Amino acid sequence: MSTEAIDTEGYSAEDKDALHILPLAIIPLHTPGMRRTRLVKNARLDTVVELFKDNRAGSGQIDIRALGDYFDTSAPSFEEDRTIVEVLSQEPSFDVYSLRLALRSHNIKVDEAQHLRLSPQTQEKLTEYMRVFTRPLIQKVFGSDTKDVSSATEIFEMFRGVDRDVALKRIRSISDALGIEVDQIPGFLEDYGDIFLSLSYFKRTLEEIRPTFERFKAWTDEGIRNSHLRHNKDAMRYTEIVDAQMEEAIAFTMLRFKAFDEASAEFWKDLSEYRYAHLRRLVTSNHRTIGGILCALSVKMIRWQEDFPGESGSPNKRADWLLAEMVPGLDKIRHIQRTAPTVTPI
Known part of the structure; x- marks a missing residue:
């Protein structure tokens, strides 16, 4: 793998946040060694398997069809794992949101809360962008003179400093409009x-x-x-x-x-x-x-x-x-x- 910092799950935050990289450590594969590789998009926008990458040796890439030449084809899980890799290789992007849709459509179970979320570092960088979308919600619930926030957690925190009766009344109006219960x-x-x-x-x-x-x-x-x-x-x-x-x-x-x-x-x-x-x-x-x-x-x-x-x-x-x-x-x-x-x- 690359020389960048790798977490305990076998991939870096940079890998997980990338659109052109899919660390197979997040996919429930069972063939020995396969989860230590990555799917990457090359310059021709084809998906290849990257067996290794470092500053001196470069990137060791193979075609998806060559998996059988590098991994144990006699392993009970090989054919199933190869099918999963082939399915994922067809995705035009490996961003976590597109991956969620792809994995769900093929009934591949992954812990989305752990593996298919942007890293905290990247989420922090998106704060200003998120305010564009959270501002209308805040104004509906807390009024137009409230501060900008960028996450559901911050919204919940705001309840501590406002008139709860007024806020709850506005929330009920939102729940009624959306056809859902307050809870x-x-x-x-x-x-x-x-x-x-x-x-x-x-x-x-x-x-x-x-x-x-x-x-x-x-x-x-x-x-x-x-x-x-x-x-x-x-x-x-x-x-x-x-x-x-x-x-x-x-x-x-x-x-x-x-x-x-x-x-x-x-x-x-x-x-x-x-x-x-x-x-x-x-x-x-x-x-x-x-x-x-x-x-x-x-x-x-x-x-x-x-x-x-x-x-x-x-x-x-x-x-x-x-x-x-x-x-x-x-x-x-x-x-x-x-x-x-x-x-x-x-």
Whole structure:
């Protein structure tokens, strides 16, 4: 495995929080040694099994179909474990939210509270993003002049400093509108918070990708568009293809976020059980789409930064790399966009 800090479960917080890495330690596999590996997305956006990774030897990767060459095929659990790995390898993203949906759909039991949650470190970084989604809830219960909070736990804590009768009256109005009992409100808060924690995570990921992509475009401009390669039709065509597809994927994702924000605003404007069901369905049905696109964009930008850490390279080297590492896999991004669920207003 990598040289980064590993916890007692055999994987790092960075692994668990990544979109392009799946530490198989979180999956209930039983074939000896298999849980010590990772599934990773390579530069072509194909899923491979990473047997090891360190600073000197690099990354030891094998094709999913080669599992039988490295693990004991006579083990009673091998065929079942291989099937699980093959199923998970088809996911376009390994973010914890998409994984939950994938594992549930295939009846694979995992302790979600332990393994399929963002690390506390990452959740802390998402505080500001979460306030956008928790603010309407706080205002409904505690009034418009209350402070911003970003988690269900903080909401519960606020009860200690306000008029409980007023707050409970407002909570009853929310429970009536949602068609649930008052004692089900904590479950609603947890569900609501979890849904929008996933959106906050995706938004933060996109905001990290965008400036990196702008630097990448400047790098291609300098090395291809503004060099002798501007007369090379193939180099120019590949550059245009990469830039256009990446920009389209970013714009597509931003439009989905806009739809989520609008649906959330409509929900809090006129609370109802139907509106919450629509909002929840809208977000969860797009987890796989958003996760897949952001995973692909992340992989491409990470690979560029790894291969050109100083953002240098001759024009010919940049053009060759662009064709070899950036163009392959773009069809997978287009496929995710084409097969994305339709966004319908309430």
